[in-house]
Amino acid sequence: MKKNLFAIGIGILLIGASIISSCSKEGPMGPAGPTGTNGTNGTNGANGVNGINGVNGTNGLDGKDANSSCLACHTVANFDTKIAEYHLSKHYFGTSSSRFTKFCARCHTHEGFKQITTSGTFVATNDMPAATRINCKTCHEHKGFDFTGDTVSQILSTNSPIYLNYNKNLTSTDFGTINNLCVTCHQIRGATSLTYFDATTSKNVAFDQLPYFPFTNTDDNATVKYQVGRSFSVHDGNQSNLFAGINGYEYAGKVYTRTWKHSDAACTDCHMNKFDPISNTGGHSLIVNKGECTTCHSGADKITPIQTLIDAKRIELGELLTSKKIFKKSVNATTGAVSYSAEPTHDFFGVLFPTTQSTDTYATALVSANTVDPKTGLVLYTNTVTIAVDADYAKRIGREWKYGELGAAYNYGYINSELSKGVHNPTYALQILQNSIDWVTANSGK
Ligand code: HEC
Ligand code: HEC
Ligand code: HEC
Ligand code: HEC
Ligand code: HEC
Ligand code: HEC
Incomplete structure (x- = not known):
């Protein structure tokens, strides 16, 4: 006083x-x-x-x-602008952010994100049927009001290094302060189911859905079963790994380039660049205002040529893996869209699939993973094993994969699910695709 x-x-x-x-x-x-x-x-x-x-x-x-220190941000006009911009973002209007089940809520809902960031857990403790979409407070929280120095980190809800789901939460990776906020969600997804229902014992039994992670490469020629129900899928949020040039499957004896011109940039340097009211991009829309990129690039479009090149390589790898019976190819009857998916070598219990027609039955699929309980509204995690004759025999490889083949299949998904088509690190993207193509061509006999 x-x-x-x-x-x-x-x-x-x-x-x-x-x-x-x-x-x-x-x-x-x-x-x-x-x-x-x-x-x-x-x-x-x-x-x-x-x-x-x-x-x-x-x-x-x-x-x-x-109030001057507060008014740098807290004017009605500034907040109205931010809100209007944010309403252009897929975070706000996207189709999937309301996914509330316990394996999805951490990235697709506000409440799930808050729970895992405050408790340091891997997934939400339970389904969150009342959870809401990502909003201002998902990303923002005041850490302090001493607005000297690093203002931005004081208004973000988290900027701690990430325990990647990919690594089963074992090691943390630092993507840089603002990036750590984005990468908490924009990363490889991790497990989405932990048990299956065993009909003989009528019990839920634990199984490892992600036995291949982390992809520590010891021998490209070591063999591995790709079993029904197991996954090496990366989901749609892999931007962080490509941007940092890490966690692709890397072949022995190959040299990989991790950094590129924009490695020091924050996600927000491009995704929150200057807002352009005509194209409705930049700022809190989180959509890159591409008009801001060409100034330094001497007026050239650096994005389209990269995307064309990388996407052609992706398709080349997809076609190659299909010809080796590692992938199978599907064409959507109405849209004509082509997609590739990995063809399991073994059934759920690890029995090798035949390559010719057979009347024997196999554990061909895991189904009903996401049945909603009519009483509670919560998801029942009851995978059931389908026992049936194998319809895909003509597309099966009839042997275990080599680890290098698994790596190539994973690298395909790494780029395909990344969504930037290589823009986030053109050099690394090209290397992991080309090295996969080269290795499979040289080592995958069939
Ligand atoms: C660098 C920008 C920035 C500065 C400076 C800033 N804030 Fe904030 N503040 C935010 C953001 C962003 C939010 C979260 C927006 C939201 O909740 O809708 C927020 C939220 C708040 C909230 C919570 C509002 C609510 O509805 O829960 C309070 C209270 C607050 N600020 C007070 C202050 C005060 C007091 C100061 C000055 C000492 C200040 N802020 C300075 C950006 C800032
Ligand atoms: C709470 C998790 C979470 C955080 C934090 C997060 N995102 Fe997202 N992001 C998502 C999800 C989920 C989607 C897909 C939304 C949908 O389809 O419903 C998405 C979509 C996007 C998109 C696609 C937008 C479009 O219009 O096509 C971009 C770009 C993006 N995020 C960038 C960022 C950046 C940059 C940050 C950090 C400043 C960030 N995100 C932080 C979860 C998150
Ligand atoms: C580690 C964070 C993470 C987890 C966990 C996660 N997602 Fe996502 N998901 C994302 C991000 C980030 C995107 C946004 C990619 C984009 O649109 O650019 C996304 C996109 C999607 C999309 C496509 C969105 C669209 O609008 O096209 C679907 C569908 C989806 N997720 C479903 C799920 C389901 C179902 C689960 C749970 C089984 C789940 N996700 C768990 C991060 C996650
Ligand atoms: C996906 C995460 C995310 C969401 C959602 C989000 N913001 Fe931000 N916001 C950021 C980041 C990151 C920055 C820092 C950007 C920088 O300066 O590099 C920021 C900066 C700000 C600032 C300070 C900078 C300035 O120009 O005034 C304000 C104010 C703000 N946000 C308000 C909001 C409001 C209001 C909402 C909801 C409508 C919102 N934000 C939603 C990530 C987010
Ligand atoms: C050098 C600028 C740059 C940086 C840095 C950057 N991005 Fe991007 N990002 C882009 C461009 C360009 C695209 C492609 C947009 C297009 O094709 O329209 C893109 C695409 C995306 C998409 C897919 C959008 C969609 O259409 O669904 C997401 C999600 C995304 N970035 C998230 C991130 C995250 C998270 C980070 C940080 C780890 C990041 N980006 C860093 C430039 C950048
Ligand atoms: C401050 C200047 C500057 C800004 C702004 C800038 N860039 Fe760049 N960018 C460069 C330089 C310098 C190079 C490397 C030299 C070259 O290829 O012209 C480069 C290279 C790239 C490359 C690699 C091109 C290739 O052929 O390998 C991509 C992709 C890229 N920038 C994307 C972006 C995007 C997206 C934006 C806008 C969000 C952006 N850049 C904004 C300076 C900038």
Whole structure:
């Protein structure tokens, strides 16, 4: 209390001094140092700074606006702008953000994200049927109000390094402060089911859906079963790994380039660049305002040529893997869209699939993973094994894969599910695709 009175006293003295000094033409240099105590005043930090200066009494009076540090952001106009921009973002209008089941909620809902970031868990503790879409407060939370230095990190809900789902939460990777916020969600997905229902014992039995992760490469020629129900799928959020040039399947003896021209950029340098009201891109829309890119690129479009090149390589790999019976190819009857999916070598229980027609039955699929309980509305995690004759025999490889083949199949998904078509790291994207093509061509006999 004493301190505050003292500070106010000094403040009055200062105002006095400034009036006096404004009368004479050029006032003497004000006393430096001690007036710094104004800083403790809190509500009026700006005065404190001016006080030290002492020279500029008029500025001292302006400094009385105690809200100035808050108003840098908290004007109605600024918030209205941010809200309008955000309404253009897929986070806001996308189709999937309301997915609330316990394996999805951490990235697709506000509440799930808050839960896993505050508790440090891998998935939400349970389904969250009442969970809501990603909103301002998913990404924002005040860490403090001392807005000197790194302002941005003080208004973000998290910027801690990430325990990647891919690594089963074992090691943390630092993508950089703002990026860590985005990468908490924009990363490889991780497990989406942990048990299956065993009909003989009528019990739920644990199984490892992701036995291939992490992809630590010891021997490209080591063999591996690709079994029904197991997954090496990366989901749609792989941007972080490609951007950092990590976690692709890397072949022995090959050299990989991890950094590129924009490696030091934050996701937001491109995805929150200057808002353009005509194309409705940039700012909180999170859509890249591509008009801002060409200034440095001497007017050239650096994006389209990269995307054309990488997508052609992706298709080349997809076709190659199909010819080796590692993938099978499907063409959508109405849209004509082509897609490739990995063809399991073994059934759910690890029995090798035949390559010719057979009347024997196999554990060909895992179904009903996401049945909703009509009473509780919660999802019942009851995978059931389908026992049937194998219809895909003509497309089966009839042997275990080599690890290098699994790696190539994974690399296909790594790029396909990444969605930028290589823009996030053109060099690494091309290397992992080309090295996969080269290895499979040389080592995959069939
Ligand atoms: C760098 C920008 C920035 C600055 C500076 C800033 N804020 Fe914020 N503040 C935000 C953002 C972003 C949010 C989250 C938006 C939301 O909740 O809709 C927020 C939220 C808040 C909230 C929570 C509002 C609610 O509805 O829960 C309060 C209270 C708040 N700020 C107070 C302050 C005060 C007081 C200051 C000044 C000492 C300040 N802020 C300075 C950006 C800022
Ligand atoms: C809480 C998890 C989460 C966080 C945090 C997050 N995202 Fe997303 N992001 C998603 C999800 C989920 C989608 C897909 C939305 C949908 O389809 O419903 C998405 C979609 C996107 C898209 C596609 C937009 C479009 O219009 O095509 C971009 C770009 C994007 N995010 C960038 C970012 C950036 C940059 C950050 C960090 C500033 C970030 N995201 C933070 C979960 C997140
Ligand atoms: C580790 C975070 C993460 C988890 C967990 C996750 N997703 Fe996603 N998902 C994303 C991100 C990020 C995107 C956005 C990619 C984009 O649109 O650019 C996305 C996109 C999608 C899309 C396509 C969105 C669209 O609008 O086209 C679907 C569908 C989807 N997710 C379903 C699921 C389901 C179902 C689960 C749970 C079984 C799940 N996701 C779990 C991060 C995650
Ligand atoms: C996907 C995450 C994300 C969401 C959702 C989000 N923001 Fe932000 N916001 C950021 C990031 C990251 C920054 C820092 C950008 C920078 O300066 O590099 C930021 C900066 C800000 C700032 C300070 C910078 C400025 O220009 O004033 C304000 C204010 C703000 N956001 C308000 C909002 C409001 C309001 C909403 C909801 C309508 C919202 N944000 C939703 C990630 C997000
Ligand atoms: C050098 C600029 C740049 C940086 C940095 C960058 N991106 Fe992108 N991103 C792009 C461009 C360009 C595209 C392709 C957009 C297009 O094709 O329209 C893209 C595409 C995406 C997409 C797919 C959007 C869609 O259509 O569904 C997502 C999601 C995304 N980026 C997230 C991120 C995240 C997360 C980071 C940080 C780890 C990041 N980006 C860093 C430029 C960048
Ligand atoms: C501050 C200047 C600057 C800005 C702004 C900038 N870039 Fe770049 N970018 C460069 C330079 C320099 C190179 C490397 C030299 C070259 O290829 O012209 C480069 C290269 C690239 C490349 C690799 C091109 C290739 O052929 O290998 C991509 C992709 C790229 N930029 C994307 C973007 C995107 C997307 C944006 C806008 C969000 C952007 N850049 C904005 C300076 C910039």
